[in-house]
Amino acid sequence: MKAAFQIPWVRALLALALVFAIGCLCNAHGAFFHWSTHRDMLRQVSVYGILACGMTLVVVSGGIDLAVGSVLGLSAVIFSTATLHHGLPAFLAVALTLGAGAAAGLASGTLVSRLRVQPFIATLALMVFARGLAKALSGGQKISRVIQQPDGSFSYVDLPTVFARLDARVLGGNVAAVSLVFLACVLVSWVVLSRLRYGRYLYATGGNEDAARLSGVPVVRAKLLAYGLCGVFAAVAGICQAAQEEQGDPEAGTGYELTAIAIVVIGGTSLAGGRGGVGLTLIGAITIGYLEKILSINAVPEASRLMLTGAIIVAAVLLQRRKP
Amino acid sequence: MKAAFQIPWVRALLALALVFAIGCLCNAHGAFFHWSTHRDMLRQVSVYGILACGMTLVVVSGGIDLAVGSVLGLSAVIFSTATLHHGLPAFLAVALTLGAGAAAGLASGTLVSRLRVQPFIATLALMVFARGLAKALSGGQKISRVIQQPDGSFSYVDLPTVFARLDARVLGGNVAAVSLVFLACVLVSWVVLSRLRYGRYLYATGGNEDAARLSGVPVVRAKLLAYGLCGVFAAVAGICQAAQEEQGDPEAGTGYELTAIAIVVIGGTSLAGGRGGVGLTLIGAITIGYLEKILSINAVPEASRLMLTGAIIVAAVLLQRRKP
Amino acid sequence: RHGDKWIIGMSQCNLGEPWRVQMNADILKAARAHPELEVVFKDAQNDTLAQAAQIGEFVNAEVDLLIVSPKEAAPLTPPVAEAFRRGIPVVVLDRRVLGGDYTQFIGADNRRIGRAAGEWIARRLAALPRMKAGGRARLVELKGLMTSTPGQDRDAGFREAIKGAPVDIVFEADMKWLEPEARKEMESALAVNEQIDLVYAHNDPGAHGAYLAAKAAGREGDILFVGIDGLPQEGQAYVRQRLLAASFEYPTGGKEAVASALRILNGESVPKEVALESRVFTPDNVARGGDSL
Amino acid sequence: MPEPLLRFARVGKSFGGVRALDDVSFDVLAGEVHVLAGENGAGKSTLIKILAGVHPGFDGEMTLQGKPLRPASPDDARRSGISVIHQELSLVDSMSVSDNIHLGRESRRLGGWWLDRPAQVARSAELCRQLNLELSEADMARPVEAFSLSVKNRIEIAKALAFEARVIVMDEPTSALDRPEVDKLFTLVAALRARGCAVIYITHKMEEIARVADRITVLRDGKWVGTAPAGECPERRLIQWMVGRDLSEQFPPPGEGRAGGTAAPALETRGLGVRDPDPSRRNAVGGVSLRVAPGEILGIAGLQGSGAAELFQGLFGSRGACCTGEVTLGGVPFHPKNPRDSIGRGLAHLTADRKATGLVLGMSVGANVSLASLPGVSPMGLLRRGIERSRARHWAGALGIRLASIEQPVGTLSGGNQQKVVLAKWLCTGPRVLLLEDPTRGVDVGAKREIYSLMRAWTGQGMAILLISSELPELLGLSDRILVLHRGSVSAEFTRAEATQEKVLAAAMGSQ
Ligand SMILES: Nc1ncnc2c1ncn2[C@@H]1O[C@H](COP(=O)(O)OP(=O)(O)OP(=O)(O)O)[C@@H](O)[C@H]1O
Ligand SMILES: Nc1ncnc2c1ncn2[C@@H]1O[C@H](COP(=O)(O)OP(=O)(O)OP(=O)(O)O)[C@@H](O)[C@H]1O
């Protein structure tokens, strides 16, 4: 019994159980017990969760990526421009956006691995840069179905089906499509971390970079992979965000990086690197998702909501912290 | 010559020199060469710099403090309420505010040191909590000279002299008072880090916590000191901010934590802990200050400004990075 | 009807801005006068999708009426329409949604206010001695977040109005609605411009920040400051203190929303659109409550 | 003379201004154990790192089987058939045993991307069996941080043997191994030699050189001094080569100032137990009674898992208050609480793993030396750098630490010199009872002798020393009495006169 508490995901589930228990108590006249509440929770947390999947890879490799929120915004703009303004077919637009995300991730990765810049400052620089690029590409405007013509009049384009598909509900209306995208991202990162050789390289690089290098681990390539994939996930999140908002907002994703990191950490993955996993991140995402949902359905006023969020995060983390 | 580049502050000055050179080239019709530009730069960066002083202590001890921006906002509200609404004398209001800052810092410190919560998540929770508290105390409104009476009418109170004092210029109008406060904070942190036994404890704790503990270093107390002082500095920053805005804004300081960390890192202090110093932070603050000032006097549009900021930070960091 | 009370759900997109805090306060104040009303406030922390979910939550909780101050038009149109179709009257405040699936829209027109500000400014500057001598006025524009529609509208309306007037915009910067940013940008404007006649800021905190920068440089006497929003404890107070030459009210519509809500709940019909009147406050008229535009 | 397998020709390497290696040439033959010897900082590890592809930029050249060898990376070196056990462990603590053993050369399926874990676990278990490392398949999935330094050391060896190599380098592989484990390793080395591999073996232990060496190469100050067959190189000549002069008797005789049994013991325990932090596990130490007089060196012998290290940790309060039983320090009852408190009462504890628990690698030598005695160099909390520097200089001189400057980060010193810095740190606290765990780990012969005579000098002044050493000759040569631990309790006690290697070893293995 005692030994079970040593297992990371048991501890992570403990934190989730705490939040869930609060939800059962403060159920807002039973609203917490409707399936729709849980479905919406999962939908709301999906974009953060997708970012957190990529963040997990980077954190396991011993780094951190502050640029994910901005890359999300940039990707939302690129995807919307490609589909709405240029009428590109969905698969081309998706490929283009994922490519841009990968490029942004590889830029951070190159700075961190080859040029040995501290991850925090390298990705902070990229966070600022990508936001600027998003604003430059969009001209500071939201890219939506409403298109201003050169003569100042407005024209409307139809929303491509890919938007509706991603914003739809599937499985008999019980799950949002973006939630499936999130679960797919969890699966991909799980395969990378647990089933591929490069996953071992990520853990080794994060756990002890010198030892990894001496053991012949391609440390530089491992980090490039982590940041590159993180950029791709951020682009996926950007596409999902654009589909749900039906527009590409250059300000989208502002501040999301902190939530993504919080999800990773509350799951139990250590920011020191070399430990943790994406299963924990899934639990962390659901924990944060329920926390926000519970506060929202109970219409907790803003000030109290912030204080309760802080307090519950502390309680959840204390509950699941490693015994010294 | 080559050896000089090994010295951290020489490398930090290199980054500063790069930014300064850009300023000399893009001088906005000579505006960069007026003393007032440099004075204003120093005033603008002072609040961030004060936060960065406290952040340096925490980072050297191997931690990070995301709560400084919120504690700044909370302190601004407390200070303004105490002076403007309750008419407390300045020294009492200052003492009260610094006490609140210290309490917030010690709360983070306790979570991190005694309860062994990861610094990132502990201070993230406190960041959210302190912001909520600031909003609760202020009712979500700015605390200013204009006070709403129970009957809905407004009355005005005089601005206490402490506000004017802190927002004044001194030394023949050549330096802003808050800049002197900043320099005083640099001095205090320098004494702590370089001249006190506890400073050595901070470096040892950040460098190798196990070895430090086994050598009799009071690791818990050292961390409490670092976070506690960081909270006090955040309160000082909050007072300066309130004095300059002539009001206490519960939203003040939002996002400042990232700038404070960027200042610390661009100075050359490693987020891994155990290295660096507040002299580097001073150089880092001035570097960031000039960067913003140059973009501002040249009236660079927002999108380009962001992209240039990102690019210049990367260039500055590359210039000063440690050779492998 | 829940017992003897009407439950009104209020979905606010963001409480990080004083103006929106004021909107909630106005709604609360108006509703307090009617014991049969109970308002449940939620805020979406500036997140469009969170607000969409919130509207869904109100629908599930079967509120009697919904007041929504949406963050974005397009993404919030479907949830608002869904609520409306489910029979819940919806009052949309301040920013629009697309289509017509709502009960009433209440809002002021940022473009119109920007235009009014531009016209007022052009008139006020024409009275300057230098202008009478045939000179051109030098103007600083401190913009709100330019990726947001209010910022874009307050800029566009203003520029329409000053077109043709002998006015040069010598410095413009995005201060993102934030007072410290405005002060910083104004310091730069002062550093590169010997002569500034007027500062037009997209909100009152921005104008106040600019004023403080000019005061620190000892140049506040030479410059006029104009802001927008005109909240009683902010813009109006600054005008009373003669820090600002003018503040243009951007009404929150909170009071009007509650009034409409009462009428809707009592089965009366209401117009689809309510355009809020806004006022200008100057040192001369602020004591008597400003002049409508 | 057969064709050499590996040849170093005029190999050199500089770090900044420091010439770590200069013009080193010698051959290594297939099927030989080639010992590389030399003082601390002689450049042995640097040479090995060049061979291992860690320092791709170096002067001179190397050839392997006549073909030029210029490994650009550790991976590259490994592909050429070179396997290295590095001096500083290169394990990833948070990863499992089998992942560590296969790190960088995972069993691959599906085009090299997909991991084959069952195959890895099976192969790791097989390798561990060869090394007599009794780890179950379940242990293979546990992170290596769960194991002791000695087990980690053997995992490291298993990792180096996990693939077929032509040249196997061992840089001080036995520094944390006890006697039976060393024997096991030597059997393995013999097997490798028989297979035709070349083994390059670095050690500071004369005993081991005598046992395994076929040929010996000595480096001094980064330069090649000589290469000779082991038979032509008796210990005396070897030491002369390494140190550049003759050295006297290795273990200094016990001093006279030693107090008799009547004086109050410096440290005494009665029925001391140390609780394991995990309550489900057996206590590491149970019911140990010992006394050590001022001026006495009490040796504690025991194999891996005997509880000797835990005994020290318990006494020093490293894991908090976890002792049961009675302890008195200088006749006064003492309840170990935490290291800080223990240091204040005149206790010092030099741990076995200097990198993890001994040094703050990023801090200067001076700061490390004063770390445990900071209150002494900072009256009223104010740091006095003058005092700090002069103390550090004093100890650097007294212990013969080779350094460029007191301000140099301690991480840039060679391993042996780092060890001396740890010693200096503890001596600075002016301890009355010194707990030493492998105090000469990685220290060269010359310096070892200096440390031994210093230990005698300290005991002469009334200091009491408890000594754990994985080197039996050291334990026998230094201790006034020897206590043997087996599974957490005392299994035998010998006086200096009674103790022999055989008797101590037998008691340590638990046979009566
Ligand atoms: N990165 C470095 N920077 C500066 N000097 C270095 C560096 N690496 C090694 N040295 C110096 O080079 C010399 C050789 O060190 P090396 O560790 O190779 O010796 P060693 O024979 O292995 O010593 P030991 O027996 O203590 O392990 C030492 O004086 C050491 O301080
Ligand atoms: N070319 C280089 N320049 C500067 N530092 C280096 C260089 N190569 C390695 N180092 C660093 O110097 C340190 C010591 O180098 P090296 O690996 O040679 O140690 P060493 O001499 O074997 O010391 P020890 O015997 O203590 O292990 C390592 O931490 C390594 O990162």
Ligand SMILES: [Mg+2]
């Ligand atoms: Mg060596």
Ligand SMILES: [Mg+2]
């Ligand atoms: Mg060495």
